[in-house]
Amino acid sequence: MRHFVPESLHFIIMTVEEIIQKALGNEYAGDYKLEASGFSSVYLVSGKSAKYIVKIYDKIGISMSEANGLNALKENQAKVPEVISCGDQYIAMEYILKGNPQRNDLIEMLIRLYSNKAEQFGYTMDNTIGSLIQKNKLCHTFHDFFWKYRLLPRFEQAVRNGFFKEKDADVFYDIYLSFLSRYDFSYSCLVHGDLWNGNVLASSNGYYIIDPSVAYSNPGQDLAMLALFGSPLTSGDLAYIFEAVTGLKDFPARISFFQLYPLLVHINLFGSSYTSRFRNALKDCGGNL
Numbered sequence: 001m002r003h004f005v006p007e008s009l010h011f012i013i014m015t016v017e018e019i020i021q022k023a024l025g026n027e028y029a030g031d032y033k034l035e036a037s038g039f040s041s042v043y044l045v046s047g048k049s050a051k052y053i054v055k056i057y058d059k060i061g062i063s064m065s066e067a068n069g070l071n072a073l074k075e076n077q078a079k080v081p082e083v084i085s086c087g088d089q090y091i092a093m094e095y096i097l098k099g100n101p102q103r104n105d106l107i108e109m110l111i112r113l114y115s116n117k118a119e120q121f122g123y124t125m126d127n128t129i130g131s132l133i134q135k136n137k138l139c140h141t142f143h144d145f146f147w148k149y150r151l152l153p154r155f156e157q158a159v160r161n162g163f164f165k166e167k168d169a170d171v172f173y174d175i176y177l178s179f180l181s182r183y184d185f186s187y188s189c190l191v192h193g194d195l196w197n198g199n200v201l202a203s204s205n206g207y208y209i210i211d212p213s214v215a216y217s218n219p220g221q222d223l224a225m226l227a228l229f230g231s232p233l234t235s236g237d238l239a240y241i242f243e244a245v246t247g248l249k250d251f252p253a254r255i256s257f258f259q260l261y262p263l264l265v266h267i268n269l270f271g272s273s274y275t276s277r278f279r280n281a282l283k284d285c286g287g288n289l
Contacts, residue, residue, distance in 0.1 A: 016056065020045055023054050023085050023092035039131045044095065051095035052084060063091040065127035069193075069212030076190045077112040079208050099204030103232050106200065106207040107241060114219040114245040118188040121145035123215040129194050130269050132157075134213060142185040142218055146261075147176060149215075154264035163267055163275055168289045175287030179257050187246045188216050195222040196229035196262070207232075219245055224258030256284035 014022070021028050024047055031046040032054070040062070045052045057063055067086040070093075074080050081093040122145045123136035135153065139145040155172060158164050192199070193213030201208040223238045231238070235252070242251035263278040279289060 016041075016043065019056055019087075019090050020054050020092075022087065023090050024052060025085075027052075039128075045092075052092055053081070053095050054090055054092045056090050058089075060088045062128055063087065063089060065125060066212065067091050068125060069127060069214040070210075072190060072214050073113065073192065073209065073212055076116045077109070078192075079109055079206060080212075081208060081210060096201050096203045096208050097205075099202055101202055101204075101206045103237065106232060107237055109207060109209075110219075110222070110241050111244050114189045114191070114222075114241070116189055118190065118216040121188050121216050122149060127193075127213050127215075129213040129265055132265060132268060134193075134215075136215060138216075142188070143180055145215070145217065146185075147173070150261050151176065151264065154261065154268060157268050158264060161268060163272060164289065171287065171289055172282075175282060175285055178287070179285045183250060183254060184246075184248060185218055187218055187248075189219055189245070190214060191217045191219060191222045193217070193221070194262075195225050197226070197231055198229075200226075200232065202232065218258075220251060220254045220258045221261070223251065224255045225262050227255055228259045228262055256281040260285070 017032070020032055020043065024045065027047040027049065029046045029048050032043045034041060035044045035053075036042040040055045040057045043054045043056070045054050055063065055066075063086050067083050070080045070083055081096055084092040084094065086092070120138045120140060121142050122138045124138060126136050127134050132154075135149055137149060139148070151172070152169070155164065155169060159166050159169065191214065192209055193215055194211060195209065199209055199211045201210055220242055223242055226233060227235065227238055233241075239249070239251045243249050259281050260278065263274050263281060266274040267278060282289060
């Protein structure tokens, strides 16, 4: 069977096998199967010396931002799949064999990652979360980055999609300012940015993290997302990691705040079933829409 990249793309239409051959070259052994599909199509590919994962996207540039994010995480001591090659519409990576590592392996990796302190917030290139484009720019403060490049764009999108009213943005911003005034958000480091359970791989060689949406931000952003959608780590583990890198013991009080962003993402991707969870998280932050 021949699989084709959608005709809406602005590059030359190629079959899946042609893309895989381009990604792996002479290493390709002639066999592949579809493992998953959604925001990308994920193929398990047999090579001459190993197995590989090849992801094919229906939009130009997403693969490049993914490769950039994986390499940035690796440079900051996180364990990620090795990038074999990357093109406008694909990324080829090593295949990670599943296993059952100790959760302490993930704790230690996240502490290593977040211990590389940064001077700014934001990022130098745009990327994605799910199928949504994330605009990025380096900012001097967490306040500017998280409002201008995370919460506000997603909230305005939710308004356009009919989930909130335009006047709610001012109320939301007041709640945001009030919450920020009560806690220290000066710590910045590279974060994964989409760290839910599905992006944590348990392997025979420890834990790996995949599908990044990186930025320089507060580590609570990642840890609260793990708390939201399930995690191999306990709530105590998450608080321990946060305190180990920031010196602060107030992570539990920040969880609902940091969950506002992934909940807005899910509202825009999947609909109104997430609006009540967003409103409840906002109440925990001290306000109502």
